[in-house]
Amino acid sequence: MTVEERIRSDIESRIHSGEWRPGDRIPFEHQLVAAYGCSRATVNKALSQLARAGLIERRRKAGSFVAHPHVQSAVLEVPDLAQIIAARGEAYAWQCLATARTDAAGDAEESETGGIAGPALRVEGIHFGGGEPFALEHRLISLGAVPAAAQADFAGQPPGSWLLHHVPWTSARHRIRAVEAGRAEAAALGVRPRSACLELVRTTWRSGQPVTHVRQLFRGDRYDLVAEFRPGA
Numbered sequence: 001m002t003v004e005e006r007i008r009s010d011i012e013s014r015i016h017s018g019e020w021r022p023g024d025r026i027p028f029e030h031q032l033v034a035a036y037g038c039s040r041a042t043v044n045k046a047l048s049q050l051a052r053a054g055l056i057e058r059r060r061k062a063g064s065f066v067a068h069p070h071v072q073s074a075v076l077e078v079p080d081l082a083q084i085i086a087a088r089g090e091a092y093a094w095q096c097l098a099t100a101r102t103d104a105a106g107d108a109e110e111s112e113t114g115g116i117a118g119p120a121l122r123v124e125g126i127h128f129g130g131g132e133p134f135a136l137e138h139r140l141i142s143l144g145a146v147p148a149a150a151q152a153d154f155a156g157q158p159p160g161s162w163l164l165h166h167v168p169w170t171s172a173r174h175r176i177r178a179v180e181a182g183r184a185e186a187a188a189l190g191v192r193p194r195s196a197c198l199e200l201v202r203t204t205w206r207s208g209q210p211v212t213h214v215r216q217l218f219r220g221d222r223y224d225l226v227a228e229f230r231p232g233a
Contacts, residue, residue, distance in 0.1 A: 003038045007046035015055055015066055022068040022090065022130050026056060068130055068222055078172055078204060081127050081135065082161050090130035094158040097124045101150070104140060114203030114213025119143040121150060123159045126188055133189045134222055139214040146211060160214065167211055169204040176200050181217065189219050196220040 001009070014020045027035070032043045047064055050056045057067045068090070085092040104113045104120040113120075120140050127135040139159050141149045146167050154162070163169075179199045186193040198218040204211050 003036055004042050004046045004049075007032060007036055007038075007043060008049055011046075011050055012055060020066045022066050023132070024066045026064045026066065028063055068132070078160075078164065078169065078202065080161050080164050082158060085127070085129040085134065088129075091128075093128040093131075095126045095128065096155045097126065099123050099154055101143070102140075104142070112213075113140055115210045116140055116142045116213055123154050125154070125158065127158065129222065134219060136185055136188050136217040137214060138216075139212060141212045142210055145206060145209050159212075163204075163212055167206060169211060170206050170208075172202060172204040174200060174202050178220070179217070185217055189217070191219060198223055 011020075011026060020026065029040055029043050029047070032046075033040050036043070047056065047058060051058050051064075054067055056064045058064045082092045082094070100122045102120050102122050104116040104118060120142050123137070123139045123141065125137050126133055127137065137158075137160070141159060141163070143150055146163070148166065149159070149162075152159070152162055177199050179197055180194040181189060181191055181197045183193045185197070186195055189195075189197070191197075197220050200216045200218065201214070202216075203213045
């Protein structure tokens with residue numbers, strides 16, 4: 001095994017064992033040079049390989065850090081963010097920022113309500129993974145379709161998880177696009193203004209009646225949308 005391979009193997013082992021957690025700083029290049037008795041070029045090659053494999057993040061002038069795993073979700077599913085973040089070994093948390101009853105019929109255009117009309121509940125909050133902001137959520141729930149939502153405790157649980165467990169949906173529509181985070185959104189997500197983010201806008205229906213309309217803004221470095229296809233007619 002070459003020195004470069006040994007450096008990669010040692011760092012991989014510490015990451016996979018949990019000794020080094022996502023966000024932890026790994027030793028600086030000069031420290032690795034001294035520890036392994038090799039050239040800086042060898043260390044640089046090993047770290048570059050680890051970065052390409054998605055195990056570490058290299059930040060200019062700051063060093064290298066254990067990368068947060070990307071959370072993947074199938075494009076055609078309605079995922080429970082709490083479950084998929086926990087499945088990746090990261091602690092999940094939800095922070096409710098605001099809830100308010102509203103009359104969706106008096107709101108703006110259908111693109112902002114998903115066709116929900118009449119009494120509704122607005123919920124805003126932040127999903128966290130591994131102690132860091134993961135997604136910002138703005139949700140509208142039809143109280144005509146889901147009257148029990150008015151008494152639900154969304155301070156203690158995310159509305160998406162609650163809906164998946166209480167209200168079976170029969171159809172859904174996604175709109176996905178890349179956007180830049182505004183100043184307030186960037187502050188909530190812990191990124192710089194105008195950072196690349198993934199916006200997912202979804203409406204779900206039950207037997208033709210709109211149940212919920214949600215806009216979720218994901219940090220671009222934390223979330224992948226994945227779909228598998230097979231040839232068909």
